[in-house]
Amino acid sequence: MPPLRRVLLLATASALVLAGCTPGPPDEIESAAEAVRALPGVADVAVTRTFGPEPVQGNFGQRSETRPSTVQVEVALAGALDPEGAGEAAGTAHRLLAGAARDVDENITVTSDFVGPGLTVSAGPDTAADVVVDAVEDGYGLLAAGATTVGLGLGADGGSDPLAATAHVAAASPDDLVDIAEAADELDRRVELEAPGARYRSAARVPDIDTVRLLVAAAGRPGVQDATYLAQERRLTLQSDAEPGAQSLADLRRWLEAQDFATADNPLAYTVLDAGYTETTGWVSGAEPAPRPTEPAGGATPWPDDDAAPNCTGQDLEVTLGVVDSAAGTRGVSVRARNVSGRPCAVESVPDLVFENEAGQPQGNVTVQPSDPGVVPTRVVVPDGEAVLAPLLWHTMSTANDPDTTTTIQVTPVPDADPVPLDATTDGTRATGLDILDGAEVRVGPWTQGD
Template sequence: MPPLPRVLTLAAVSVLVLAGCTPSADVPPAEVTSAADAVRELPGVDDVAVTRTTSAAEPVQGNFGQRSEPKPSTVSVEVALAGTLEPRAAGQAAGEAHRLLVAAAGRVDDRENITVASSFVGGPGLGVSTGPDTTSEVVADAVEDGFGLLAAGATTVGLGLGGRGDGSWDDDPIAATAHVSATTRDDLVGLAQAAEELERGVELEAPGVHYRAATRVPDVDAVRLLVAAAGRPGVVDATYLSQEQRINLRSDAEAGSQSLADLHGWLETQDFATADHPLAYTVMDAAYAETTGWVSGVEPASYTPHTLDPFGDAEPWADDPSAPDCAGPDLEVTFGVVDSAAGTRGASVQATNVSGGPCAVENVPDLVFENEAGQPQQDVTVEPYEPGVVPGRVVVPDGGTVLAPLLWRAMSTTNDPDTTTTVQVTAVPGADPVPLDVTTDGTPATGLDVLDGAEIRVGPWTQGR
């Protein structure tokens, strides 16, 4: 049997032992313990803990009856670094310790098929773990940065190192992100500045304040805005979502209160966002009702009126200025498959031109969502599919299909509410409504979770796939 690859991870050392050469279940391999002794003697290392646990073997049915697979063992090596070390010295100690442990894995008998790893702690707040094949250089950099962030005021710093076999993070920048906590929100700006100097991605936490990063290096101005927002009257929780370019604030103020109005006014007068780099905000009041807007009062440049691009990769249909408008009988209307992801539903209404010649559409179809009793769902709000989207004239060739996309948030059906089983579609102005059954052909058998009070985003007709 060929040996398994020796893979370094920093959380634990896993040892797979072949039958016939099993060492004592509680004793780590001598090569690992010897390396741990050498690590213990390095300057800046306070202690090294090595433990081994063995899991039960699973019986396997073979050609000659039942047999047991070799018992996998886990050897955990934790290296404790002195909390008083300077960042560079801490990094050097961690890199050398890591190198010694990796070398030890290479000396273990191949028949034991060992996978080696280690974890590092420093002072009261640092924890570093690695993924497969993390290099000693990457470990050294991570530990050095971790000590630097602790020196800048962090309470805890955690790094889970992953990435590719060469130790880099180019394919996954978030793998290099440090998770940093602080005692107070006032510490976060300094930590963001320190991380920026280190070129280290961070996610920042303090009581009631959360900075969620999507890139390696934090936006110090965004952290400064977040901290200031968290300090506004009535704000009890503030979160900045870098990937979504959004700041979410939770307030204990009542809807319609002056405190809430002042918070909105403050957000919209900050000198922060631009049309090319907008920042949305959501404010949740004491009753958990949400209101939204744009920081600095600046909407994205993409919010200028625009039409939807054709769906799919087909060539756009030719425009024919002489084509008449499509009438109701010219279009055969159907309902598309429902997709679900992360609490969001997506679907579409589709219309195929059956008139025998080209005709044009330029509108958003009118939709009425009905329950099984044929009653319209109450208080359904229809919103633009995307901000700034307006209908465009689409000349539909004979046999061509246009679609109008739909999006809505999933709604709870645990108490058996009246789901939507029929959607009445008025495809073009003046057409008769067409009832579509939405409990078959790619839609849930129980109907759509579009209930009373739903918000639906509906797009205009555009060229389909």
């Protein structure tokens, strides 16, 4: 922010405070901001304060709680800094701001953004300073490798895991993504990559460079308008402008299946969409996944097998829904089934699911597919009191026009059991239902030992 604009903003804020209007940032934050502004490598600092809803009235007509507010501090780093210099400046600034934030009223939330040309790193007062330093250094390194923008949102858990934050990286061309991926691999930084017509979604991992190369090559094939790789599904999706039945679609599929890339033990699925959005699926390198049994969640020790254990019935199982998790344009949740029979019993199936809206009507055109085509249902003997789980995964869908969300999931846990209705909302209303809407594709896994 230019100095003159900052002076005018501060003067205006001061005038409003004197006039009895909205108060400005706390003195502790203003003082820390002035100290940060004087640091080498810092170009400017801007402080803004926003307020939440008005407090509610108490039982006796008095306000029962104070109005919460957020103080946002934006630290502009000098553009000519190298990664180490930028990291050092950001780390020192964060220590000053975090120290001041701990002294302000508990009803005030303080956040900090460290920005440079193309870079934004967001942190809370509890984020460790060394995590801020690493994030800023890595951001400058990714920009030097060809990124146009880099964004990182850091957790406020004290920074126990410097890799907990995923960098969201944009590039001007798909051809730049390989160099950026190589830089991320060298930095050991998790990234999501995006360029016009190409996206690499892998929030939980450092990028696989060979997969990025395949993505870039696929994005450059004739007629391909968009190429997306989803690591969580291990799937490459290509949108073509070719009409249904066109020779170029067959050529594209042959090219995918001719790549020397995937194996049965490490398969990669592909989906090709024509101009009419008709799907054709297959396997890169022609390598279909080798069938493999389910494995205990979290690498736990398998429960004992028992050939004499009977199959679980519906009455043997208490079925519940886990907490929804979101990442990289997908959502996931687990259906859980706890053995309440008083003895061991066995399951070996995929639960049957029906997704219903608030009126109790099934969502239309929902496609249910295996969460991992290579995994086959395995007989699991469930000890009394223990639970098995079945994972669900789907792509986020827009709820902007208030559609009929999924408020109930009817779960038939084992064959011949009665369906169990599970509330899929957080407060019983459609507004908090799941965005599994008409036309959704849901991937469901077989029952496996819970963690």
